[in-house]
Amino acid sequence: MKPWMIVVILGAAAIVYALMLPKRQVDKSSSDKDNMVQEVEATLEHYMADIERENEELVELISQMKQETASRQLAQQEQLTEMRQRLLLLEQQSLQYEARLHAAEQGSHQTASVLLSQAQETAAAQMSILHQEEPLVEEVLPETKEPSIRERYPELFELYAHGKSVDGIAKVIGMQSGEVQLILQLAKQEGSL
Numbered sequence: 001m002k003p004w005m006i007v008v009i010l011g012a013a014a015i016v017y018a019l020m021l022p023k024r025q026v027d028k029s030s031s032d033k034d035n036m037v038q039e040v041e042a043t044l045e046h047y048m049a050d051i052e053r054e055n056e057e058l059v060e061l062i063s064q065m066k067q068e069t070a071s072r073q074l075a076q077q078e079q080l081t082e083m084r085q086r087l088l089l090l091e092q093q094s095l096q097y098e099a100r101l102h103a104a105e106q107g108s109h110q111t112a113s114v115l116l117s118q119a120q121e122t123a124a125a126q127m128s129i130l131h132q133e134e135p136l137v138e139e140v141l142p143e144t145k146e147p148s149i150r151e152r153y154p155e156l157f158e159l160y161a162h163g164k165s166v167d168g169i170a171k172v173i174g175m176q177s178g179e180v181q182l183i184l185q186l187a188k189q190e191g192s193l
Helices: 003-020 026-140 154-161 166-173 177-190
Strands: none
Touching: 003 026, 026 177, 154 166, 154 177, 166 177
């Protein structure tokens, strides 16, 4: 039920009640009735004006809330669009970095294999020289045992034993990953790994 209908019903009820009251004074009754009707009408008009003013305030408040909600939704949509763009950019950068990392790993494997083959050639050349000059070395120098690779790089092999990657070991020790791979491969050839 609307507020104005309630006011009208209350006014009508008040008028009916006033008419049903016994007449106290005959000469004042008509003037009292007129005064009472005027007072009821004035009260009803005042009440209706208050209700209308409150309704206008509510309508204005609701329209402001709608505008604020619309502006918030627009701002959120803009933020969402910006976040999606950033996400796409980050995904593209991630793919580029992964491609670079993969290329670098392949390059380091190739470098390590080249270094290993060079080291093997150098070691073979030194071994052939040592075999040729072996009698002189024995006469001049007493037999000294060279420390194994595992003894020369204990921290490297400790990290390798704990399951660290070649790159992780290289970062901790401060070597190139190709050097770490070379040392590990030499240790395998030596049999100490």
